[in-house]
Amino acid sequence: MHCVRKVTDDLYWVGANEHRLHLFENIHPIPRGVSYNSYLLLDEKTVLFDTVDWAGCRQFLENIEYVLDGRPLDYLLINHLEPDHAGSIDEILIRHPETSIISNEKAFMLMHQFGFHIDGEGRDIEVKEGDTFSFGAHNVTFVSAPMVHWPEAMVTLDLTNGVLFSADAFGTFGAIDGHLFADEVPFQEEWLDDARRYLTNIVGKYGPHIQRLLGIAASVLDKIKIVCPLHGPVWRADENLLWFIDKYDKWSKYEPEEKGVLIVYASMYGNTEAAVMALASKLSQRGHNNYKVYDVSSTHVSYLISETFKYSHIVLASVTYNLGVYPPMLDYLHDMKALNLQKRTVAVIENGSWAPKSGDLIEAFLNNEMKEMTVLSGRVTINSSVNESAERELEELADTLVESLGEE
Ligand code: FEO
Numbered sequence: 001m002h003c004v005r006k007v008t009d010d011l012y013w014v015g016a017n018e019h020r021l022h023l024f025e026n027i028h029p030i031p032r033g034v035s036y037n038s039y040l041l042l043d044e045k046t047v048l049f050d051t052v053d054w055a056g057c058r059q060f061l062e063n064i065e066y067v068l069d070g071r072p073l074d075y076l077l078i079n080h081l082e083p084d085h086a087g088s089i090d091e092i093l094i095r096h097p098e099t100s101i102i103s104n105e106k107a108f109m110l111m112h113q114f115g116f117h118i119d120g121e122g123r124d125i126e127v128k129e130g131d132t133f134s135f136g137a138h139n140v141t142f143v144s145a146p147m148v149h150w151p152e153a154m155v156t157l158d159l160t161n162g163v164l165f166s167a168d169a170f171g172t173f174g175a176i177d178g179h180l181f182a183d184e185v186p187f188q189e190e191w192l193d194d195a196r197r198y199l200t201n202i203v204g205k206y207g208p209h210i211q212r213l214l215g216i217a218a219s220v221l222d223k224i225k226i227v228c229p230l231h232g233p234v235w236r237a238d239e240n241l242l243w244f245i246d247k248y249d250k251w252s253k254y255e256p257e258e259k260g261v262l263i264v265y266a267s268m269y270g271n272t273e274a275a276v277m278a279l280a281s282k283l284s285q286r287g288h289n290n291y292k293v294y295d296v297s298s299t300h301v302s303y304l305i306s307e308t309f310k311y312s313h314i315v316l317a318s319v320t321y322n323l324g325v326y327p328p329m330l331d332y333l334h335d336m337k338a339l340n341l342q343k344r345t346v347a348v349i350e351n352g353s354w355a356p357k358s359g360d361l362i363e364a365f366l367n368n369e370m371k372e373m374t375v376l377s378g379r380v381t382i383n384s385s386v387n388e389s390a391e392r393e394l395e396e397l398a399d400t401l402v403e404s405l406g407e408e
Pocket residue numbers: 080082084085149150168230231
């Protein structure tokens with residue numbers, strides 16, 4: 001049974017939704033699923049833009065045969081070679097030996113490394129940035145988008161109707177389940193968190209590369225009518241797209257979306273957790289309610305990373321463990337560094353029954369391993385459980401945070 005949507009009069013979404021995969025890239029939870037988007041253009045020539053993960057291949061093939069309706073498939077255009085999009089190349093070529101592949105030099109190299117397109121001799125068409133290609137009425141041009149998300153990634157702009165095939169850019173976790181356009185779903189309320197989690201965990205490290213792509217997009221923004229990413233809904237060029245571009249701009253410049261506090265704690269027996277709850281209540285008592293509290297041991301780090309990109313202030317509260325930082329907290333710190341997170345204001349709470357060390361170690365990590373992190377004065381030290389002295393320090397930390405947030 002086919003499941004397709006019309007993007008324009010002659011362009012169809014022919015991708016697949018994924019609900020049975022628990023971990024994207026075998027690391028990031030996707031409880032709302034994910035979509036693998038592929039698009040089929042019916043011009044004088046027929047053109048398939050990217051394929052789908054092997055898991056969605058059967059649906060994908062049925063969709064293509066339905067839309068082609070007996071026509072040959074003239075071209076397969078590959079913007080991104082990661083297997084969640086390239087996994088079905090060989091299945092397409094087996095069914096359509098008439099198809100030529102259009103892509104760039106690095107993508108062809110990766111295709112062969114992965115063992116895709118193994119009989120490709122003679123039907124590869126190599127393009128590079130700035131080249132144009134005509135399919136009949138539709139003329140396209142190619143823009144390289146290195147490291148958004150892999151080095152071979154490129155985006156393709158249809159100069160005829162303003163459709164931008166944006167590869168991983170502007171994608172999101174979440175299966176689309178029959179919806180196509182972002183304005184058909186409550187994106188801001190129900191999708192934004194997953195869009196941020198997708199972007200920051202997958203491409204967060206490469207902010208400057210995203211900035212380059214945004215700069216190119218801005219220079220042709222008046223020509224862009226529709227943005228077709230490889231995951232999640234399609235964007236029409238309206239105020240919603242501008243709002244989403246602004247989010248991308250902030251995330252890729254490592255600027256927080258909101259003035260607010262992310263509180264992440266590592267607690268073994270509930271005493272550090274109790275300190276964090278006391279701090280949260282003190283913030284609320286002071287009229288500051290834009291904060292979130294997470295247990296680092298029970299929250300997948302991809303969610304923590306997403307929230308860290310969202311908020312301006314972070315409170316890290318950790319027990320000492322083997323004279324070091326509690327391992328899940330240390331993993332979170334390492335992930336922040338790996339994803340190039342920067343420009344945040346951080347407060348530290350430490351706990352240790354005989355030799356509290358986590359505060360020194362966390363501060364040293366923030367100051368020496370990360371960029372532009374401001375550590376607030378007034379670290380709170382707890383010896384086993386909160387006593388009167390630690391209670392006073394928590395009061396002072398609440399004042400310091402509120403002052404730093406500019407909400408005295
Ligand atoms: Fe969705 Fe980088 O692949």
